[in-house]
Amino acid sequence: MYQELQRAPHTPSGLFTRAQNIPFAASRQQTPNRLPYAGMPSGDVMQVVNLTNSPDKTFMDRVMEESGQTISLCYQCGNCTASCPYTFGFDIPVSQVMRLLQTGQKETVLSSSSIWLCASCTSCTTRCPNNIDVAKVMDVLRHEARREGFVKERRVKAFFDSFLDSVRSHGRVFEMGLMVDYIRKTGRFWTDMELGPKMLPKGKLAFKPHNIQGRDAIARIFERFEKEGS
């Protein structure tokens, strides 16, 4: 049995008049087991993260290569979380998304709803003290999520897809068509119902799409993009 190391009591000099004669090594209290709550990375139980083999290096390299940003520049100051107007709606604040990216926690990041709710408003990029384009990293995380089939916010993706389908078929956005397609994809027919009567008398809602001449040029862009698989 190791003999209990007897540490010489160290009394700080009489500077603070009320300093007691405290033993140098305070006794170790038992810390309560911390339960997960909304702000912490998702996952039903607080798993231990093994930092040697759980980081997905290829994922990290791909994100850094496509976004052109160096993740190691981030010193976790939280300025992006402080700046982000959407933090209230996120499940993982953006500074923790960056932390999870630094530690290669691919599933946790890509299965978050934050990367879908981020509207690329660039507050984070504007105020990052290390000049990291955080908005671009979030953008690239959405690309990764699409490639790997993670979609936490189905309706947000549906809206983007409907928007691009409308552009693909008309060359410009046909707003009415976009809404119809969105309702078809999500089944939420009551979306913005009350806005119809407000916009109709203003003549703001065109019922027929305005197809541009170069419509097939746009369609070819999409086809080539899909073929390239970028």
Added chain:
Amino acid sequence: MTKHTYSYYPGCSGQGTSMEYERSTRAVCEAVGINLDEIPDWSCCGSTPAHTVDHTLSAALSGRNLGLAAKQGHDCVLTPCPSCLTNLKTAGKHMAESETFKEKVNRLLDEPLETIPDTKSVLQVLFEDLGPDALAKKVARPLKGLKVVTYYGCILTRPPGLMDFDSEENPISMDKLMQAAGAEVLQFPLKTECCGASHGVARRDLVMRLSGKLLDMADSLGADAVVTACPLCQMNLDLRQGQVNSANNASYRLPIFYYTQLLGWALGLPDASLGLDKLCVDPRPALQSISANKEVA
């Protein structure tokens, strides 16, 4: 007054939900001698959805328009919409900086893009080429007595490295133009705070919260109206003001102008050319009140 001609990229919303922005922009530019040469057969820049899918696709969609604009031979493309501006600038800058990226984009396009024209917002040209002083001289109906709050939106001047126009934290270009037109501009601290952008359809709760904060701040400052320069911000604050009121049980009745509408009004242009009737929250009471007290003053 120099007659300067620019390529003009209207943007899709200008044909529909923000047609009043399109109309008033053309009217004001016409009135102050800025010649807009619309890009023939322009197509959608892909806005936010495109760059959330892929940067090469987004750059190709914008690239096609840059190619068409280059053919027009003007040195700069103007667009009123900040989202289109961001996409055009990002595509242009990224392609200028990286040859490999440019090739990837050109592989998606019918004709490869060679020279990439410069892009600016209409606001930047009005502020830099015309300028507040020249504008003040043209004002027929000063907006004296109208207390406004200028809301720039989150991407018109940000990120600074890309947009390099006005300040990214406290832009003043619209303030100066409004002051030149006679309006009283209140100090609005959330000038570049996001309004909820394109989440109005899929996640409206986000817009209710963010646009709600903006309207609440404008209201508590005692503004008569909010002035914007972005179709999506205008839609979230004006068209959805009713939804915001019911979501936050508030009762704002704040007219949300496009800055081009107010400038047009101050220049004495006819209402029809400014599309004032297209706004959801009726702007006429605010405008009548200032023209009324003009007779009195």
Added chain:
Amino acid sequence: MRIGVFICHCGSNIEGTVDTAEVSRIARDYPEVAFATDTMYACSEPGQDGIIEAIGEHKLDGVVVASCTPRMHEATFRNTLERAGLNPYMFEMANIREHVSWIGKDREANTNKAADLVRMAVEKLRRNQPLIAKEFDINRRVLVIGGGVAGIQAALDCADAGLEVVMVERESTIGGKMAKLDKTFPTVDCSSCILGPRMVEIAQHPNITLYACSEVDGVSGYVGNFSVKIKKKARYVDWDKCTGCGECVEKCPSRKAPNTFDEKIGPGRAINIPFPQAIPKKATINAEYCIKLTKGKCGTCEKICPSNAIDFQQQDEIITEEVGAVVAATGYDLFDWTVYEEYGGGRYPDVITSLQYERLLSASGPTGGHVKRPSDGKEPKNVVFIQCVGSRDKSVGRPYCSGFCCMYTAKQAILTKDHIPDSTSYVFYMDIRAPGKLYDEFTRRAMEEYGAQYIRGRVAMVYPDGKGNMIVRGADTLMGRQVEVQADLVVLAVGVESAKNSPQLAEKLRISYDSYGFFMEGHPKLKPCETNTAGVYLAGACQGPKDIPASVAQGSAAASKVIGLFSKEKLKSDPQTANVDIKRCIGCGKCVLTCPFGAIKEVDFRGQPKAEVIETVCQGCGICSSTCPQGAIQLRHFTDNQILAEVEAICRF
């Protein structure tokens, strides 16, 4: 000639990537090399003794040491040669550490390069001549630039050692930034109580001449014999007559002058005495805001001054002082935080700097120590401190940590609780830097006993919420949340920057400075208070951000360097000076024109004009010898032949 070559391992620093045994084997075949070996640590005592033994044993008359940079140990090994009875200039070094082993891992290429560098050193040494240093007398007077705590300490130490001190202070009073402080950490003792007496000592010390409200206009000469031009700036008050009574300050009608001592937070007058304990306690007039000087009217102060000390015709004056050494103690300035428009960019009155808050806390401050909000004078209940404003931030070009902001913010949080018992202080920080003695205990005390709420995360926005209070929106990365604080007062811990136009002063003193304007020390670890220029020393924050204890320590350190320099009877001049070969000199006078120090004069030699070098003035730059068309004037130890020998050693083999 019998040359000894010593190849140093420097532990593994050189041996790690250079085969020193192989290099010494190659060196043996170099011409005139009588002995070559490799040694573990050439600069260590056994290393040096080994060299001395080898000199005796092999009767060497020249030594080449291949080790680190000569800038570090050339002097060390020259002393070794002297102790071995050789002339110290029969010595050359090959830099095979910083220029070889540390910049590449390719052992074969490094070994080959090291051998080449040794050959160059040998070839140069073969053409070296023994040089005898001449001696010149020293002007035992020292110039201290800057009257902050570091300058005061340096001046007092030098004066107490019997040296005459000339102190030049740019402001109208000495005391620097410390005089503006209310209390100091970690002991929370009153700043003017510990600094005041030292300032009085400066004023009363017989050996110290103080030029306040003055600047260094130009420095010429060299160690031991500097001639300094000091510009006494016009202060429009005759300081001999002024008694510092302060009558004029009360009556002065011009109230818009910025009160720079109170960091522009309090009202300022055109005529002003910075603070009650100012040294010298004299009034100065701010010409831009004085109605008399700008519009020719008023002159109230002239009328009511009991000792008619006002003199509106006063002009700047240039005084020359001869000194032997210079101590630069010019301190620092605060970063211009208004680039942070997200914190209001200076538009919001209740967002102030830490130094302005210190003035509010100070009894001699504009509010007499009562903390009042600049906007409406109310006592703030929620005070928010924001750390790292202009420090550790690449986006504004200030990546470095300013060192002492964490400490003074903890102190200010404690003082806030003392001044306003029912207040709460919030501190947004990234990492607490509290390395000194009792420092960390002090910051813990601010949290544990004084209830300061420390929030780990940066602040993104400070803005009025339209309902009368300021919202500070930041992050708490430990909680993983965005957080907001309703603040009555926001205090920014603004980062440290080099003092205004310190690059210009560095050029006058001919010392180098880094990209932020801080002066370059001789060696970051071994010579923190020296510069590369002999006779010019550094003290305090002008060399880099540091707190008061470190600045005071450096003040004493710089003083001890000066005292050490002056302790010698005479100073040895560097014998590496230019030398004219009368036979080849045709008296064209080109060298006389090019010498920056006027160290060459034209003399008559049997009716023909010839050039002659004044050895004590020559600094050994060698511009003359590369100007001379005849090659008649040669810089000793760097003659044309010596340099060309090195060139040929590289190219011919």
Added chain:
Amino acid sequence: MPVLNGRELRIVGFLCNWCSYGGADTAGVARFDQPTDLRVIRVPCSGRIDPLFIAKAFMNGADGVLVSGCHPRDCHYAEGNYYARRRLEVFKQFISVLGIEPERFEYTWVSASEGQRWQEVVTKFTNQVHTLGPLAPIPEVALSQLAQTTGTDIREEA
């Protein structure tokens, strides 16, 4: 041992003691990797460098010469680098007359704190010289003329 054939070229460096030599030291202390071709000659000031030294280096078979001094206004001797700037600019335009590509000779200003920049300067210049390859030997006739004019024949002196 002659320069590693095929892997290294002969590059001569003249560095002023106060700034650039210090900058090279700072680069070493920071362990910034650099190609090994450069051999540094320490001179008190860039003003001490006579353009003839550089000419002689090329005559002797150097493939590249790099000169570095203090930034203008930083010179320890106040004006040394001003003289250097003028002399070396004239010389750089002149060496093409000697049949030497101007890109083989560069002069620049590096301060004692700019270790990173020194690494870039050395790496860039070394690659620049490697793209040009070794310098064609100066014809015999030039060397004999040189011997007559300067009175010292570098060929025998070795």
